[in-house]
Amino acid sequence: MSDANRTRLAHVRETTLGTTPTTPRMRTARMTGEQIQFMPQTVQSNEMRSDRMNADPIQVNQTNQGAVNGELSYPVDNSPFSDWLESLFCQVWDNTPTFDNEGTADSVVTDAGTTTDTYVVASGGAAVVAGHLVRATGFTNAGNNQIFRAASSTGTTIVGSSLSLTAETAPPAAAKLKVVGFQGASGDLVAVADGITSTALDFTTLGLNVGSWIKIGGTATGDKFATAACNGWARITVIAAQKITLDNLPTGWTTDAGTGKTLKVWFGDQLKNGTDTIGQTLERGFLAQTTPTYLISRGMVAGQGEFRFESEQIATWSITFQGLTGEFTPTSLDASPDAATTNAIMAASVNVGRIAENGAILSDKNYIRSVTVSINNNLRNLGGIRSDGLVGPEDIGKGSADVTAQMETYFGSSTLLAKLFAQTVTNMNIRIAKDSQAMVWALPRLTYTDGSANATGKNTDVMLPLTATASIDELTSSHIMLDRLEYYE
Numbered sequence: 001m002s003d004a005n006r007t008r009l010a011h012v013r014e015t016t017l018g019t020t021p022t023t024p025r026m027r028t029a030r031m032t033g034e035q036i037q038f039m040p041q042t043v044q045s046n047e048m049r050s051d052r053m054n055a056d057p058i059q060v061n062q063t064n065q066g067a068v069n070g071e072l073s074y075p076v077d078n079s080p081f082s083d084w085l086e087s088l089f090c091q092v093w094d095n096t097p098t099f100d101n102e103g104t105a106d107s108v109v110t111d112a113g114t115t116t117d118t119y120v121v122a123s124g125g126a127a128v129v130a131g132h133l134v135r136a137t138g139f140t141n142a143g144n145n146q147i148f149r150a151a152s153s154t155g156t157t158i159v160g161s162s163l164s165l166t167a168e169t170a171p172p173a174a175a176k177l178k179v180v181g182f183q184g185a186s187g188d189l190v191a192v193a194d195g196i197t198s199t200a201l202d203f204t205t206l207g208l209n210v211g212s213w214i215k216i217g218g219t220a221t222g223d224k225f226a227t228a229a230c231n232g233w234a235r236i237t238v239i240a241a242q243k244i245t246l247d248n249l250p251t252g253w254t255t256d257a258g259t260g261k262t263l264k265v266w267f268g269d270q271l272k273n274g275t276d277t278i279g280q281t282l283e284r285g286f287l288a289q290t291t292p293t294y295l296i297s298r299g300m301v302a303g304q305g306e307f308r309f310e311s312e313q314i315a316t317w318s319i320t321f322q323g324l325t326g327e328f329t330p331t332s333l334d335a336s337p338d339a340a341t342t343n344a345i346m347a348a349s350v351n352v353g354r355i356a357e358n359g360a361i362l363s364d365k366n367y368i369r370s371v372t373v374s375i376n377n378n379l380r381n382l383g384g385i386r387s388d389g390l391v392g393p394e395d396i397g398k399g400s401a402d403v404t405a406q407m408e409t410y411f412g413s414s415t416l417l418a419k420l421f422a423q424t425v426t427n428m429n430i431r432i433a434k435d436s437q438a439m440v441w442a443l444p445r446l447t448y449t450d451g452s453a454n455a456t457g458k459n460t461d462v463m464l465p466l467t468a469t470a471s472i473d474e475l476t477s478s479h480i481m482l483d484r485l486e487y488y489e
Contacts, residue, residue, distance in 0.1 A: 006288035009034060009068065010337040011080035017279040017395070018299030018324040025103075026283060026334035029080035030073065030341065032316075036066035036284065038295050038326045040391075061383065062392045064297050064323035068282075072307070072315035074343040074437040075484060077269070078102065081341075083280060084319050085482065088302035088375055090398065091274030093484075096179040096207060096267070097127040099158075101138070103338070106170040109177055112136070112144045113165030117151075119158045119177055128153045131201050133181035133264060134160070135487050138174030141166040147487075149183045149262075180487045181214075181266035182206050183223070189263040191230040191256040195238075195245040196265070202241045209270050211476035212236050213431070213440040215488040216250075218264035223489075225263065227256040233354070233431060235442070237475065248359050248429065268438075268485035272478040273375070273401045277301060282321070283333050294332050299324030301396050303379035307441065309348040309355070310370040315432060322379045325392035344434045351434045357416075358426040365412025369463070371430060373441055375480065376402040403470035403479040405443055411453045411464040420448040420466065428468065433488075440483040444473035 010026035042057040049055075068084075075082040077095065086092050099108050099121045111120035119136065128134060132150040139145050148160035158177060168175075182201070190197045196216070208214075217224030217231030224231045232250030239245075284295045300323040307317045348370075354361065355368055362368060378399025383392075405428055409416060419426060426448070430441040451466035470479040 002286045003288040004033075006286070007034075008285040008287055008337075009080075010283045010285070010334065011083065012281050012333070013083050014279040014281055014299070017277060017301075020281040020296070020298055020333065024281065024333050026332075026337035027078070027080055028337045028340040029068070031068050031070045034066065034068045034284065036068070036282065036295075036297060036321065038062070038064050038297050038328070059391075062326065064300070064326050064392060065321060067318050067320040069318045070316065071345045072317055072432065073341065073345050074434075074439065074486075076341045076343060079341050083278070084302050085271060087278040087280065088305040088319060088377070089271050089273050089480070089482070090276050090278065090377060090401065091272060092276065092278070093269045093271050094209060095269045097124070097132070098179070099124070099177040101171060101173050101175045103173050105173045105175075109171045109175040111169055112139055112141075112171055112175075113163075113167040114169060115157075117160050117163045117165065120156055121158065121177065123155060125153045125158050126155050127207075128158045128179060129205050131182050131184070132179045132206065133183050133266070134158060135178050135180045136176070138172060138176050140168055140172055144168060147180070178486060179207070180268065180485070181264055183262055183264045184258070186262050187257070187259055189261070189265070190258045191225055191227070191254070192243075193255060195243055197243045199242065203239055203244050204241050208236055208239050208244065208267060210236055210239060211272070211442065211444065211478070211481055212267055212270050213429075213442070213483045215266040215438070215485065216263070217489075219489040222260070222262055223264040225256040225258060225261060227254060229253055230256045233440075235429070248356065264489065266485055266488035268483055270481060270483050272476065272481040273403070275398070277396060277398065279323075281333070285332055291330050292332075293328055293330065295326065295328050296333065297321070297323045297326045299392075299396065301379060303377050305375045307373045308370065309352060309372075309430060309432070311349050313348055315346050315348050315351070322381065322396060323392075324394070324396070325390045343437065346432050346434050348432075351432050353431045353433050353438075355428070355430050357428050362409070362416075364415050365410060366416055366464070367410045367412065369408045369410065371428075372406045373430070373443070373480070374404045374406070378402065401479055403443060405446060405468045405470075407466045407468070409464045409466060411462040416448070416464060416466060417451070417453060420451050423447055426468070436487050436489065438485040438488060442481045442483070443468070443470050444476050444478060444481065445471050447471065
């Protein structure tokens with residue numbers, strides 16, 4: 001007997017497409033269901049028989065494809081969902097400097113506090129620069145878990161000021177240091193009409209990206225602008241040494257000298273569509289069976305993805321994979337895969353902080369009831385006559401990266417309809433956040449390509465469903481971008 005509630009989906013990233021790493025570290029995926037099809041493909045013989053009978057069907061290939069569905073939560077780095085997003089975007093995350101023991105104590109982060117105000121890392125510490133905000137988590141001593149402004153660094157050290165650390169010579173498996181933002185010295189960061197300027201801090205050294213979203217201001221009075229309208233979310237359009245130029249500024253944005261303020265600004269990792277082929281091995285374990293069966297699918301590439309934000313519903317996703325080879329076996333690739341992440345599930349309406357079209361929240365009562373963002377990589381299997389004893393395609397080809405946004409809006413005015421007929425170029429961004437973590441989906445260049453307003457029946461609202469199609473945005477060289485902020489205030 002098999003029970004869906006006893007089905008486990010596990011994942012590992014592949015280095016070579018179609019090849020499962022030796023002794024893989026599998027990670028349990030979160031899902032609401034899956035429709036992966038791993039099965040033989042057969043054809044019928046064309047031989048004619050005088051008794052009108054058929055010979056046995058002949059296997060000619062295998063099918064290895066299908067969707068995994070889930071509810072939206074923060075995509076923790078190296079988790080299945082995070083890797084699947086990379087596969088779908090055909091690009092790896094551009095992460096802020098991160099040092100994570102990730103299951104092995106004293107491996108990447110190797111000391112805290114033995115030297116005053118200092119965390120020690122195995123390598124790469126110089127990527128953290130003075131002014132970065134670093135978040136330390138997972139340490140044994142509670143006081144070592146904090147957010148601090150980096151004062152200096154070397155290849156193996158990250159140094160703050162007055163951190164009051166307790167010595168830990170072998171930080172635990174969960175110990176992690178990650179850059180989550182930057183902070184200016186007192187009075188250094190100033191709000192100007194179109195961005196933020198500095199005198200001492202060099203913005204070009206911080207690892208910022210054009211097109212990235214930032215959250216301006218901390219929770220403490222001294223860490224945010226005195227003018228409330230200058231604290232909030234904005235997008236970076238230009239990065240210069242002493243100025244970041246911004247658009248999508250908070251409503252009411254104005255100038256603020258930042259006098260006496262040690263302003264905190266939060267930013268995170270960024271993902272945008274690219275050209276890489278990123279595969280993974282997926283293992284489905286049917287654990288309710290007396291002897292569990294494990295179905296293993298290799299070379300699985302995310303070909304299509306849908307992300308749905310609907311009023312009064314949980315935000316959901318569906319990712320469809322296309323793969324190469326597979327097998328079924330009574331033995332798991334990893335008998336003890338890593339546990340699934342536990343980050344909170346997010347809902348539309350409650351957790352969506354902003355949906356903006358052309359840089360502003362829709363007006364004239366053209367309220368948005370739902371948005372679905374879709375990505376289609378137009379994958380195709382490349383098959384030949386294999387000589388390695390395996391059954392299945394040998395490679396996967398990619399077509400264009402087709403990105404669309406489908407919106408259901410109330411027909412409050414002709415504003416959006418006019419853009420449809422005029423083929424007006426626009427853009428869209430969706431911010432969803434919970435528990436001090438956020439994702440910002442951005443489609444920087446869109447054109448409305450479909451839509452019609454209709455009165456469908458008595459006692460109903462007239463809706464204007466719209467489809468917008470993405471094209472290349474010259475500023476960001478992308479169709480779609482996703483920012484994730486592991487922490488913000």
